Amino acid sequence: MAEDRGTPLVELEDISISFGGIKAVDHVSLDLYPGEVVGLLGHNGAGKSTLIKCLSGAYQMDSGEIRIRGDKVEINNPRDARSHNIETIYQTLALADNLDAASNLFLGREITTPLGLVDDATMEAETRKIMGRLNPNFRKFSSPVSALSGGQRQSVAITRAVYFNAKILIMDEPTAALGPQETQMVAELIQELKREGLGIFLIDHDVHQVKMLCDRAAVMKNGKLVGVVDVDAVSTDDILAMIIAGKKPEHLTA
Amino acid sequence: MADTTNSAIDAPKKRSLLETLEVDTRLLGMIGAFVILCIAFNVLTDGRFLTPRNIFNLTIQTVSVAIMATGMVFVIVTRHIDLSVGSLLATCSAFMAMLQTAWLPGIFGIDLGSPFVAPIAIVLGLALGAAIGAFHGWLVGYLTIPAFIVTLGGLLVWRNAAWYLTRGQTIGPLDQNFALFGGTNGTLGETWSWIIGFVAAGAALIILFLSRRNKIAHEFPVKPVWAELSLSAIVVSAILGFVAVLNAYQIPTRRLERMFEARGEVMPEGYSVGYGLPISVVLLILVAIAMSVVASRTRFGRYIFATGGNPDAADLSGINTRLLTVKIFALMGFLCALSAVVASARLTFHSNDIGTLDELRVIAAAVIGGTALSGGIGTIYGAILGALIMQSLQSGMAMVGVDAPFQNIVVGSVLVIAVLIDIIYRKRLGAG
Incomplete structure (x- = not known):
C-alpha cells in the first residue's frame, strides 16, 4: 500500500x-x-x-x-x-506568556520595517486576518497570552504553524487542556490541514481520539516501536492491548 | 461582591478617563508617588527642595545610576542579575583615568589637553566595558554558571582590578573635554537648551501623530481626538517645563567672573546666565530613547522579553538564547562604562571608591521601577523614574537633616515596600 x-x-x-x-x-x-x-x-x-x-x-x-x-x-x-517546514505544537504550549498573540505568532520570525524595526501593526493585522479564518471568535489581540483560555492559547499555537506554511505538523496532545467544543474545533482544523496536504504526527493518550482523527497509529513502549496499524483495521481494544502488553495483536501479525 | 460583578460587566461599555487616555496606571502611580515625595520634602525644607538649583543637582546626581538601570532592566527581564555594575564602573573609570593622565601622554605622547585625549579614552573605555560584560555573558550563557555567582565574583574582581590599575590612588584632574560629561562643567546654555527642548517637543508630537495614523491605516481602534490632544499638551509642557527649570538655575556670579577672566575679558555689570541642560542629562535622555526603542521595536528587545517570559518557548522558536545572554551583558557592560564617564567627569577625578554600592542602587531603581525579578516584565522609563525616586529620597532626607544611618534604613525599607506594593498590584490585576 x-x-x-x-x-x-x-x-x-x-x-x-x-x-x-x-x-x-x-x-x-x-x-x-x-x-x-x-x-x-x-x-x-x-x-x-x-x-x-x-x-x-x-x-x-x-x-x-x-x-x-x-x-x-x-x-x-x-x-x-x-x-x-516542520512546525511543532508542544504539549506545554511554547508561548511566551507576557507577550500578546501577534508577538507569539511571529516569535523568531518578526516582520520588520525597512529600518529593521519590529512592525507590530502589520503583525497584528496579519494575526487578525488568519485568526478570522481559523478562530473567528478570537478577540484578545492586545492582551498578553497569559490572559487567554486554554483553547485560545492552543489556537494561537496552531495559527502559528499554519501561518508559516507548515508541511509537516507535530502536535503533542493538542486537546489535552481543552473543553469539548474547543476539542471539536481542533479536530475540524486537523481535517482541514489534511485536505491541504499536510502530514501530521499526533501524540495523544486518548485512544478514541486517535481512532477518530488518525489514519494510522504507531504504538511505543519502553522506547521501542510495538507496531504501526491502520486505525480502521483494528478496534480500540487492539490498540489498548498494544499499549499495555507491548505486542501486536495476533490477527494483525499474520 | 455585587459591586465587582457590576463593574466587570460595565467595563467594556463605559471606559474610564484613564483607559481612554491609554495611560499606564502603574506609571501614573509612580509619578504620583514621586510628586508627593517632592512636595513633602519641599514643605519640610521650607521650599528649598523644589528650587531650580536643587532640581539641577538632583538630575545630574541621578544620571549615572539611571543609565545603568536601563541596562539592568534587560538583565533582570531575562531572569538574570548583575551584582558587578558598581565594580565594573570603577574598573572602566580607573582605566579611562589612567589613559588620560598616564598612558596616553606617557606611551603615545598624547598630552593632557590634546583634543584627542577625551575621545580616545571614552571609546577605549566603552570597548573595555562591553568586553568585560560580554565575558560575563559568555560565562552565564555558554558555561551556564548562574549570573548571581558570575557577577558576585565580578563584584570583587573588578573592584580590585580598579584598585590595582591606580595603585589605590585618586587619579586627576581629568581632561577638560572629558569633564564636560559631568554636569556643572558641561551645560548647553539657555539658547541651545530651548532649541533642544522645542525639537524634542516637536519630535514627540510627530511620533504621537504617526502612531495614530498607523493605527488608522490598519483599522485599529484609536483614542478620541481630545484625549490625543490633551496627552500631547501634557508631554509638550513637561518637556518645555523641564528645560525652563534648568535654564532658571543661574551660574553663580563668582564662577561667571572666573570664566570671563579665563578669556581675558571683564564681566559686564549685572550679567547673568542660566546653566541650561547638562550634557550628562542629554546623554541619559538619548540612552533612554535608544533603550526604549530597543526594548519595544527591535527583534533583540522582543527576544529579551520572550526569553524572560518563557525561556523554553524562546528556545523552541529558534532564538539563540545563549548568544542573547552575551549581548545583554555586553550592553550592560557598555552602559557601566558610559556611567563611568559621567561619574568620574562629575568628580573631575577617579577615586578608589567610585561606584561603591551602585549595584544595589541600580537594582533597586530597576525593581522600584516595576521590573519583575521573576522575569519578562520591565520598562526603561520605569527604571529611570525609579532611579530618580531613590535619588530624591536620599538627597531630600539629607536636606531635611535625617541622620545618615536612618537615610539608608529608609531607602532599604522603601525598596522592600515598593516590591510588596508591586506584588499586591499584580495580584489585583491578575484577579480582575
Missing part, C-alpha cells in the same frame, strides 16, 4: 537516543505521507515525545537518519526543523 502513495513526506529510520544510559528511543523507524495523520501512542515515558523531538530539533538523536521527501536532512535545532 505504501508503494503507490509515492515518496513519504518524512522517513524516520532507525532512530536511537539515550539519556544517561537509559534508551529513551531504541531503533525506531516510522514514516508519514502527505495528507496523512499518524497517531503516536504509548504510556508516559514510552518515548513518543522524545522521538518526535528529534524531528522538531529539540533533541539531537544519537544515531539514525531523517529523510524529508526522500532527501536526508540534518536537524540540529528548532531553526533547522523550521527551514524544512
Whole structure:
C-alpha cells in the first residue's frame, strides 16, 4: 500500500537516543505521507515525545537518519526543523506568556520595517486576518497570552504553524487542556490541514481520539516501536492491548 | 461582591478617563508617588527642595545610576542579575583615568589637553566595558554558571582590578573635554537648551501623530481626538517645563567672573546666565530613547522579553538564547562604562571608591521601577523614574537633616515596600 502513495513526506529510520544510559528511543523507524495523520501512542515515558523531538530539533538523536521527501536532512535545532517546514505544537504550549498573540505568532520570525524595526501593526493585522479564518471568535489581540483560555492559547499555537506554511505538523496532545467544543474545533482544523496536504504526527493518550482523527497509529513502549496499524483495521481494544502488553495483536501479525 | 460583578460587566461599555487616555496606571502611580515625595520634602525644607538649583543637582546626581538601570532592566527581564555594575564602573573609570593622565601622554605622547585625549579614552573605555560584560555573558550563557555567582565574583574582581590599575590612588584632574560629561562643567546654555527642548517637543508630537495614523491605516481602534490632544499638551509642557527649570538655575556670579577672566575679558555689570541642560542629562535622555526603542521595536528587545517570559518557548522558536545572554551583558557592560564617564567627569577625578554600592542602587531603581525579578516584565522609563525616586529620597532626607544611618534604613525599607506594593498590584490585576 505504501508503494503507490509515492515518496513519504518524512522517513524516520532507525532512530536511537539515550539519556544517561537509559534508551529513551531504541531503533525506531516510522514514516508519514502527505495528507496523512499518524497517531503516536504509548504510556508516559514510552518515548513518543522524545522521538518526535528529534524531528522538531529539540533533541539531537544519537544515531539514525531523517529523510524529508526522500532527501536526508540534518536537524540540529528548532531553526533547522523550521527551514524544512516542520512546525511543532508542544504539549506545554511554547508561548511566551507576557507577550500578546501577534508577538507569539511571529516569535523568531518578526516582520520588520525597512529600518529593521519590529512592525507590530502589520503583525497584528496579519494575526487578525488568519485568526478570522481559523478562530473567528478570537478577540484578545492586545492582551498578553497569559490572559487567554486554554483553547485560545492552543489556537494561537496552531495559527502559528499554519501561518508559516507548515508541511509537516507535530502536535503533542493538542486537546489535552481543552473543553469539548474547543476539542471539536481542533479536530475540524486537523481535517482541514489534511485536505491541504499536510502530514501530521499526533501524540495523544486518548485512544478514541486517535481512532477518530488518525489514519494510522504507531504504538511505543519502553522506547521501542510495538507496531504501526491502520486505525480502521483494528478496534480500540487492539490498540489498548498494544499499549499495555507491548505486542501486536495476533490477527494483525499474520 | 455585587459591586465587582457590576463593574466587570460595565467595563467594556463605559471606559474610564484613564483607559481612554491609554495611560499606564502603574506609571501614573509612580509619578504620583514621586510628586508627593517632592512636595513633602519641599514643605519640610521650607521650599528649598523644589528650587531650580536643587532640581539641577538632583538630575545630574541621578544620571549615572539611571543609565545603568536601563541596562539592568534587560538583565533582570531575562531572569538574570548583575551584582558587578558598581565594580565594573570603577574598573572602566580607573582605566579611562589612567589613559588620560598616564598612558596616553606617557606611551603615545598624547598630552593632557590634546583634543584627542577625551575621545580616545571614552571609546577605549566603552570597548573595555562591553568586553568585560560580554565575558560575563559568555560565562552565564555558554558555561551556564548562574549570573548571581558570575557577577558576585565580578563584584570583587573588578573592584580590585580598579584598585590595582591606580595603585589605590585618586587619579586627576581629568581632561577638560572629558569633564564636560559631568554636569556643572558641561551645560548647553539657555539658547541651545530651548532649541533642544522645542525639537524634542516637536519630535514627540510627530511620533504621537504617526502612531495614530498607523493605527488608522490598519483599522485599529484609536483614542478620541481630545484625549490625543490633551496627552500631547501634557508631554509638550513637561518637556518645555523641564528645560525652563534648568535654564532658571543661574551660574553663580563668582564662577561667571572666573570664566570671563579665563578669556581675558571683564564681566559686564549685572550679567547673568542660566546653566541650561547638562550634557550628562542629554546623554541619559538619548540612552533612554535608544533603550526604549530597543526594548519595544527591535527583534533583540522582543527576544529579551520572550526569553524572560518563557525561556523554553524562546528556545523552541529558534532564538539563540545563549548568544542573547552575551549581548545583554555586553550592553550592560557598555552602559557601566558610559556611567563611568559621567561619574568620574562629575568628580573631575577617579577615586578608589567610585561606584561603591551602585549595584544595589541600580537594582533597586530597576525593581522600584516595576521590573519583575521573576522575569519578562520591565520598562526603561520605569527604571529611570525609579532611579530618580531613590535619588530624591536620599538627597531630600539629607536636606531635611535625617541622620545618615536612618537615610539608608529608609531607602532599604522603601525598596522592600515598593516590591510588596508591586506584588499586591499584580495580584489585583491578575484577579480582575
